[in-house]
Amino acid sequence: MPASPTVPPRMNAIVLDRFGDEDELRSREIAVPEMGPSDVLLRVHVAAVASWDAVERRGDYDGVFGIPSRFPYVLGWDAAGTVAAVGSEVTRFAVGDRVYAASTPVPRGGFYAEYGVVDEEHVAHVPARLSLEQAGVMAWDALTAQSGLDALDLDRGQTLLVFGASGGMGHMAVQLARQRGLRVLAASSGADGVALSREQGADAVVDGRAEDVLVAAKEFAPDGIDGALVTAGGPMAERALQALAPSGRVAWPHGVHPLPATAPAVPILSFDGDRTRAALDRLNTVIESGTFAPYVARRFPMSQVRDAHRALRDHYVGKLALIIRDHGLLPPAVAGRP
Template identity: 75%
Template sequence: MRTRPQPSSPGTTTPAEMNAVVLDRFGAEDELALRRIAVPEVGAREVLIRVRVAGVASWDAEERRGHYDGVFGIPSRFPYVLGWDAAGTVAAVGPEVTRFELGDRVYAASMPVPRGGFYAEFGVVDEEHAAHLPPQLSMEQAGVMAWDALTAQSGLELLDLRPGQTLMVFGASGGMGHLAVQLARHRGIRVLAVSSGADGVALSRAQGADAVVDGRAHDVLAAAEAFAPGGIDAALVTAGGPAAERALRAVSPAGRIAWPNGVHPLPAAAPAAPILSFDGDRGRAALDRLNAVVEAGAFTPHVAQRFPMARAQDAHRALREHYVGKLALLVADDEAAPDSSSRRP
């Protein structure tokens, strides 16, 4: 069942059209264009979000190039709107929605197929994949975190480490990695953060990692041996490649390695410890568990750079450069930017 969006406030209606960053074909950054398209319709159990901030992530670039075309069993349709993460306010709800009301501040983890993502003024998502925004986070922080945080949380739950056990987070200063460090510390796990660059090392230290090594400049295996002489209990890998494959030698054969589906390349040779592949859980219960960590005051997503919608091409070019944490697309920066500056780490 589909309905047109319900009134966003008494006497007003959600517009029929919106500004969005779209693709008319897959390709390079220059294919991204800002123009007006129809606001998505709202299903019975769906929430229409007036987007304030959308996350810009590495998988957006893969999707932009067409590497996800057809992988979800649904044909790609143009104009195609990217964007898996967002925060904003509820603009409309379907008739069967029970958890949200108009005007609620929310964040969400969605999928651009089949009905469009969050590089737009409005985005629609099943209420199961949306959550109320805790007051501890700014709109900007919440807008970039959902998929990475939920995937990191799922990996840690799969590893099921006890307080005091050791974890190596490979890619600890990246989007997923810097959130995994904080989630692990909240669980009382001892964390060796393999970060990138001086800024990445500084971020991981600020977030409470027990030990930090610059994976680009120093010997990760030596750092791991000093951190856990008997072998590290587990690893969470957020970036593949030869450096990750070598670092995994530090994991005890009796340990475990959590490897999110979609992180490439996979190891050419199997490490001694088993690899556990998994997907991020974005259901209501998982969102509730994430919010509990946020509300405990132990979680701060780091936003490295911010781009207005008109500079979406520049945001995607920045994905090819070195940065730590996350990139944000300010869909309505008049509201998003002021409440975020005081909360950045």
């Protein structure tokens, strides 16, 4: 199905003509993606720049979706913007609606572009209290954090260790866990990470760069931690899992590496983020009923996309945002940190 007559046939996008380092990212005009009957065409305002974008840029995902990679290749799994057009079977969205989406660049292209297409199943309205900027960096990390908490299935008042609590997924997991009534120990990174986790209501915070997370966890829950959500692997994460109670369990998202060299004494629940309409609706209900808000550490215009990818190697808290269109992003009610 062609796009609406109000949508131009071509758009500006950041593309790869081959996999490689940041220098392979180039700005070029390409065709606006075609739509199917159940699709929503987003006029993209903000796309997230995430750690997995760099992995994909290098070609490490080549073929893993069961479809050959096609160039020009457009990255970008998360975005927010306004609806530019809808397919003939779409009834929940109208042109002009503020929406966000969780998509995959394969097979129809990602969101490092002025327009992106996604099945309506993976699209949701932006809650009124969030800006497009916040919503644009949110979907995959928030939905994966939500799925991890679902897998752990802890009761109110139980204890949770969030390892990597100041990162993209981790800082959202802290907020979602607090809204579930869990007692949260946040293992964060650096002074800025500790500050962010404290602002977000973690019951206790430990700097994983400077302190022993295992010691802090045993002080936080002397009888053992009930559950852990690991958003960053490595020796310190593996050590921290020794603090779990014998009845405890660990939620470990697919794609978080390195995996433990030695299996812990408690079950590891591997999982993917649920990005169905039902999951998006649940996330929006949580957002609308509380104080949840993604934190954007740095913003980059499309012209600085290579710098954005270089920044993925640096220390930062929260999320990085690629600004595709810079108007209408920050309603006064939600400016600044949550």
